[in-house]
Amino acid sequence: MKLWEKYFTPASVDEATALLVQFAGGARIVAGGTDLLVEAKASEHEPFQALIDITRIPEMTSIRADDAYVYIGGGVTHTEIVKSPLVLAHAICLAESCGVIGGPQVRNVATLGGNVAHALPAGDGTTSLVALDAEAEVIFQGTRSWMPLAALFRGPGVSLLNPTRDLLIGFRFHKLGAGAGTAFERIMRPQGVALPVLSCAVWVSLDGAAFGEVRACIAPNGPVPTRLTPVEKLLAGQPVSEDVIASACALARETVTVRTSKYRATSEYRVEMADVLLRRTLHQACARAGLAVPA
Amino acid sequence: MTRLSLTINGKPVEFDADESRTLAHFLRYDLGLTGTKIGCEEAECGICTVLVDGTPVDSCVYPAFKAAGREITTIEGLANGHLHPLQAHFIKHGAVQCGFCTPGLIMTSCALLNENPAPTKDEIKHALKDTFCRCTGYSSVTNAIQSAAAEMRGDAPVPVNEPSVDEPMDVVSRSVEPQEVREKVTGAAKFTDDYVFDGMAFARTLRSPYPHAKILSIDTAKARAFPGVLSVMTHADVPGENLHGLVYRDWPVLCDTVVRYVGDAVAILAAETQEIADAALKLIEVRYEPLPVVADPKYAHSPDAPVLHPNHPTGNLLKHIKVRHGDIEAGFAEADVVVEHEYRTPTTEHAFLEPECAIGIPAGYQDYDKLTVFVGSQIPYQDRDQIAKAMNLGQEDVRVIGTLIGGGFGGKEDIAGQIHVAMLASALKRPVKMLYTRQESLIFHPKRHATIIRIKTGAKRDGRLTAIEAELYGDGGAYASLSDKVMTRATTHATGPYVVPNAKIDCYAMYTNNTPSGAFRGFGVTQSAFAVEQNMDMVAQALDMDPIELRRINAQRVGVTTATGQLLRESVGLLETIDDVQRDMRAHHADEGFKWGWTTGTKAYGWGLACAYKNTGLGGGAPDKSEAEVEAFEDGTFEVRTAAADMGQGIAHVVAQMAAEELHVPYERVKVLLCDTDLTPNGGPTTASRQTYVTGNAARLAAGALRQAMSQTAAEMVDHAPETVRYEEGLMRFDDVRLDYGSVAQWMKQHGVQPRAKYEYWAPKTAPLGTGGDMHVAFSYATQAALVEVDLETGEVHVLKVVSSTDIGRAINPLMLQGQIEGGIVMALGNCLTESFILEEGVPWSRFLGRYKMPSIKHAPEIISHLVEHRAADGPYGAKGVGEIPSINTTPAICNAITNATGVRIYAIPVDQDALLRAMKKGERAVTTAWHDVR
Incomplete structure (x- = not known):
């Protein structure tokens, strides 16, 4: 089954956007293609007039840092993220989440930009980017700008960006300060689709033996990825202890809105997993920040 | 371009x-x-x-x-004049069966070794997580990779995990290299889709989107008019009988008035390119009137259900299968404990990695003098006969050439595209290829039966079973396929491998509008064992008896009679298999004493054990015969010819080994030609774990007859008494005179005698169910124990280890036989934990491979397997079947282990971690729902 007609590999963002304009809605941005092409085949989509492969655009395929931020191009593969010393140093949760997506062959071509552009409510990379309070650089309606990651999500599978007109160039998030740590974990079921039953990413900044600022994202939790703001507030300023973490987990159980899906899990199970995952990731992130949770 | x-x-x-x-x-x-x-x-x-x-x-x-x-x-x-170490070690460690996934496994491993010259088992699991193999069970693959890595580093290779066997012979019971394995590791091996013919056209099948509907009209005009389309055909174009079927001829070649499942074939077309065929398929216009759907076998049995096959005399009840033995009421009256439960198993998918493909070649094309079909099929002769009937031709007017098969497991027994390509090729006078997409394969081909099994087991205080009463419902789906036979096996094996003096078992094989069900490794026994073996553990618990002891007390042994009335005269190695497994379980706990279950932190652990038996051969009164022919050539080599399908299980090397043994020549001198209905005699269906026994015997006896004839000739040539012949180093020797087979073959040809022998072997006669005679020629036996880890926080289940012992009569090729066992265990682990082909009101939800999870290398446990060799008198060198037995008791062993770990009993598979966790949290003792059952 033919899935596309023409295939372009532009060498610059300008060239890519020019092609989008030229095809006036008939061309699709593609990176690894592991979601796009599989979905197009499954839905028996009419062939795209053109695919515009952004993985040979240097500014979209590098990981770099300046004093404040780590930058990851939208066309960076999951494997490159998993192996990146910069990511491992500043956002190990992102390496953990990118390391469980698909298998090695998929991670070798699939990109973080593609993961986010698909706007899945529980894209593993997305969940960690939310906890990292990441921003995305986009060309949206012809204008290039940085915006909060959350602004890209309009609904389950619905992105702000139109993949035939707009472009997701890359991401940035703050470097990890001293006394800070991150962690990601997810629960899968061994049957059916490879979508997480629930996943959780946290970013923790310690203030001595207490939680300073905390960011946590459990997904899927509603139609778009969101932070667990009440839980974050509860933790801020509290001593790092089993009791405090237990009360945060108890609040997470109350806070999450997880529905029963016969393809994934019951809401009852997912609530349990919210508790388990938040506890496990908080422990891990604290340990990485330099403080083992006292028993 | x-x-x-x-x-x-x-x-x-x-x-x-x-x-x-x-x-x-x-x-x-x-x-x-x-x-x-x-x-x-x-x-x-x-x-x-x-x-x-x-x-x-x-x-x-x-x-x-x-x-x-x-x-x-x-x-x-990869191969650069000589094999790459990975290729060499895949062969050496027996990591190649069907060979279809082998290139992918080797390439993925190659990338791993380029990056990591000494990968651990966990690193291999990580790297190969999404490179699937359905045959090997991954143990041999892991060993091969580590061994190749060692060699590439200059270290000593990993020793081959060769099972020990009794009495190895010259060639038999030796782990020789499988046939065509070098072609498989280098990518040279040809599967059907690898063949190319000049002028070949490409075909597609239009399939019903409805589970049940009336066909109001079919309009092919637009598709015909599409540029590049060569032919569009419907039921009106079927030259002969518009039906096929292996047991009941109830399956339309192309549907005419009604469709009975999503995937039923309605029209076929051929075009100049695959892309044109794909595009034109959407232009065939079919108007349907949806009909009420029968989606459940119990509903199918109710008077309200629409009758799906009006010509079938018992309506939707395809067959009622009965076992009656002793006096069931008296049996339960004398029982001190009675355990009764209902179990459910889902529809499951073979997921052989090679999707179905067939190529039709018209009569008169090049050297093909008759209509020829290339196909990787488990039953080439019946393909031929079914093609002939539909084409209105004589059987001799059709030739089927079997290609290599990329896995079958029972799923390539029914007709797929064979008749369709015959129709298109004949009409177009061009070769036509029909390759199914994976998604088409998923919805089209017959599956393992979903079952509902209620089983009641009675036992006396001393542990002796007194009675088993069972009721089984099997979802046969839209067409009969092999449902009759499969569900018969589920029924006759529903006592388990035990002495049960009183039994009453009723099975209802039902027509529904689900995907047809048919043969799948285990052939119904996989389902009944899930129920039988968990009831056994519960009987043991009720009696406060060790579950192994209960099984020993009741185990079949020589001299007992089965519930179908068969006196077991020989070759019942069940007790020894229990001994092996129990010894290893104890050894695992050498330091602290054996225990069935324990908890460490947030993880619960448990052992579970289950026994199994499985018939060898068709049995039940069906004539079971195979033919094989062996020919000697002037260069001293031989060829064994038989139409017995090798889908990776290895009948090719099995018959070659037997022929070499009989001829007293090295294995390397024997080549094999399989599955060409013009060149190879009929080896019968590759099903029922029968090929080693039946076709093996045919090859053995043909080779023996050829040796006799050639020895006679040789004796004449050198003027010695024929009985003085001795066989040494591949030569015949009479006193001091040595003769090689090649010269004898040459001499025979010069004298107008063909140096070849053919043998038609008939397996011992069997008796139909219900007559009380011997239903089967032999049974294989197995015991398995599984060690599981259950995460008490998440309900996740991991199988850490499986210990297995299998009585197979004799291991013809120990290493490759072990591969059957390891592969069978991992496939069965999938049956227990990961696999479910989901249909929603007859509509397959699992229509993508991404929605059907089979075990990856990450799921593969450590497997320790032992062989027990209780010779079967009529089996070749004592061998019995092994293809299916490993896939039968893994599921109940894992479920028993989960119970021993958590106290929760699993009545429905695949095991749902969600329901298991909820049951543990609430202190409930049973999980009766599987994944997808939640509302």
Whole structure:
């Protein structure tokens, strides 16, 4: 089954956007293609007039840092993220989440930009980017700008960006300060689709033996990825202890809105997993920040 | 067309290609590099893996032009005058069965070793997580990779995990190299889709989107008018009888008035290219009137259900199968404990990695003097006969040539595209290929039966079973396929491998509008064992008896009678298999004493054990015969010819070993030709674990007859008494005179005698169910124990270890036989934990491979397997069947282990961690729902 007609590999963002304009809605941005092409085949989509492969655009395929931020191009593969010393140093949760997506062959071509552009409510990379309070650089309606990651999500599978007109160039998030740590974990079921039953990413900044600022994202939790703001507030300023973490987990159980899906899990199970995952990731992130949770 | 420049296996390539090509299609269909296989086109199975600049990628979803300027390495590029160490060690460790996934496994491993010269088992699991193999169970693959890595580092290779056997002979009971294994590891092996014929057209099948509907009209005009379309055919174009079927002829070649399942074939077309065929298929217009759907076997049995096959005399009840033995009421009256429960098993999918493919060649094309079909099928002669009936031809007017088969497991017994390509090729006078997509394969072919099994087991205080009463419902789906036989086996084996003096078992095989069910490794016994063996553990618990002791007390042994009235006269090794497994379980706890279950932190652990038996051969009164022919050539080599399908299980090397043993020649001198209905005599269906026994005997006896004839001739040639012949080092010797087989063959030919012998072997006669005679020629026996870990916080279940012992009569090829056992166990682990083909009111939800999870290397447990060799008197060298027995008791062993770990009993599979966790949290003792049952 033919899935596309023409295939372009532009060498610059300008060239890519020019092609989008030229095809006036008939061309699709593609990176690894592991979601796009599989979905197009499954839905028996009419062939795209053109695919515009952004993985040979240097500014979209590098990981770099300046004093404040780590930058990851939208066309960076999951494997490159998993192996990146910069990511491992500043956002190990992102390496953990990118390391469980698909298998090695998929991670070798699939990109973080593609993961986010698909706007899945529980894209593993997305969940960690939310906890990292990441921003995305986009060309949206012809204008290039940085915006909060959350602004890209309009609904389950619905992105702000139109993949035939707009472009997701890359991401940035703050470097990890001293006394800070991150962690990601997810629960899968061994049957059916490879979508997480629930996943959780946290970013923790310690203030001595207490939680300073905390960011946590459990997904899927509603139609778009969101932070667990009440839980974050509860933790801020509290001593790092089993009791405090237990009360945060108890609040997470109350806070999450997880529905029963016969393809994934019951809401009852997912609530349990919210508790388990938040506890496990908080422990891990604290340990990485330099403080083992006292028993 | 656009110029594509890249490097492939070190050579620059410039090719004018279509920009819409995937890399896999470009390699296979444009460049003819067919070593790269396509399994799913969903980036799920990984067998299409090639390296792009050294990085493994799924070539099936990788645009060819994305690879522009890159360096591509395929399986064809690995061997450089000699085999790559991975290729050599895959062979040495027995890591190649069907060979279809082998290129993908090797390429993925190659990338791993380039990066990591000494990978641990966990690192191998990580790297190969999404490169699937349905045959091996991954143990041998892991050993092969580590062994190759060691050799590449200059270290000593990993020793081959060779099972020990009794009394190895010269060739038999030796782990010789399988036939065509070198072709499989280098990518040279040809499966059906790898064949190319001049002028070949490409076909597609239009399938019903409804589970049950009336066909109001079929309009093919638009499709016919589409440029490049060569032919569109419907039921009106079937030249002969518009029905096929292996047991009941109830399945339309092309539906005429009604469709009975999603996937029923309605029209076929052929076009100049695959892409044109794909596009034109959407232009065939069919108007349907949906009819009420029968989606459940119990509903199918109710008077309210619409009757799906009005010509079938018992309506939706395809068959009521009964076992009656002793006095069931008296049996339960004398029982001190009675355990009764209901179990459910889902529809499951073979997921052989090679989707179905058939190529039709018209009579008169090149040297083909008759209508010929190339296909990887388990039953070539019945394919031929079914094609002939539908084509209105004589059986001798059709030739079926069996290609290599990329896995079957029972799923390639029914007709797929064989008749359709015969129709199109004959009409067009051109070769026509019909390759199913993975998604089409999933919805089309018969599956393992979903069952509902209620079983009641009675026992006396001393542990002796007194009675078993059972009721089984089997969802046969839309067409009969092998439902009658499969559900009969589920029924006759529903006592388990035990002495049960009183039994009453009723099975209802039902027609529904679900995907048809048919043969699948285990053949119904996989389902009944799930119920039987868990009831056994509960009987033991009720009696406060060790579950192993309970099984020992009741185990079948020589001299007892089965519930179908068969006196077991020999070859019942069940008790020894229990001994082996119990010894290993105890050894695992050498330090602290054996225990069935324990908890450490947030993890619960448990052992579970289950026994099984499985018939060898068709049995039940069906005549079971095979023919084989052995020919000697003047160069001293031999050829064994038989139409017995090798789908990776290894009948090719089995018959070659037996022939070599009988001829007293080295194995390397015997080649095998399988499955050409014009050149090879009928080896019968590859089903019922029968080939080693039945076709093995035919090959053994044919080889023996040839040796006799050649010895006679040799004696005449040298003027010695024939009985003084001795066989030494591949030669015949009379006193001091030595003669090689080649010269004898030459002499025979010169004297007008063909140096070949054919044998038609009839397995011992069996008796139909209900007559009380011997239903089967032999049974294989097995015991397995599983060690599981259950996460008490998440309900996740991991199988850490499986210990197995199997009585197979004799191991003809110990290493490859072990591969059958390991592969069977991992496949059964999938049955227990991961696999469920989901239908919603007759509509398959599992219509993508991405929605059907089979076990990956990550799920593969440590497997320890022992062999017990209780010779079967009539089996070749004492051998019995092994194909199915390993896939029977793994599921109940795991479920018993989960109970011993958590106290929760699993009544429905695949095990649902969600329901298990909820049960544990609430202190409930039973899980009665599976994944997808939640509302």
